[in-house]
Amino acid sequence: GPARHEGPRREVDVITDIAHEVLGDSTPIDWQEMKNCSTVRSAIARVIPGWDKIKDIDQTKEEFQIGGRTFHKPEFNTPTGNAQLHKHDLPPLKGGAGELRLMTVRSEGQFNTVVYEEEDIYRGQDRRDVVLIHPEDVANLGLQNDQQVVISSDTGEITGFRVRAYEDIRAGNALMYYPEANVLVSRRADPSSKTPAFKGEVIRISPEE
Structure with missing residues (x-):
């Protein structure tokens, strides 16, 4: 391009x-x-x-679809012709008192790690140096909306970010944008997916002095 x-x-x-x-x-x-x-x-x-x-x-200039990816009839390439469904047990939630589980995400104006716009219209944010948590967690941690905070994990630490109350996230969790938040993500990879814990890093948030 x-x-x-x-x-x-x-x-x-x-x-x-x-x-x-x-x-x-x-x-x-x-x-x-x-x-x-x-x-x-x-x-x-x-x-x-x-x-x-x-x-x-x-x-x-023609769009195309990869063959065999669309099923107009409920017939699958299995011995029985039926879909094979598997269940997986959910792992226990990580984190203790005063800790949150961090997911890192892209914004609306972002493609992979390339950021084109600071604004994220998906989540109503005008900047990227923020950590979004549920209003209950803002109160429980003794913080104020838009307060500057220190965010830390066992891997790294970020300062100068703002905490923001965000109704659309469940209490106990936090959301930040990558690549800015990558410093908090462990370098250990999951043995099955071979990816780091971009959606499950335990963090702590405290007021910036």
């Missing part, structure tokens, strides 16, 4: 330059050619079943 800011490089340039530095010219992949996004799309079309149409999407 078009360059929006001076300085930052395209993600595809960063990845291909790292690959070329590490692997050199000894692989079947021409990393310099991979800087061309159409080359990347052609590779995707060759490798991933059902993605054939992405190869020519620059020319066709």
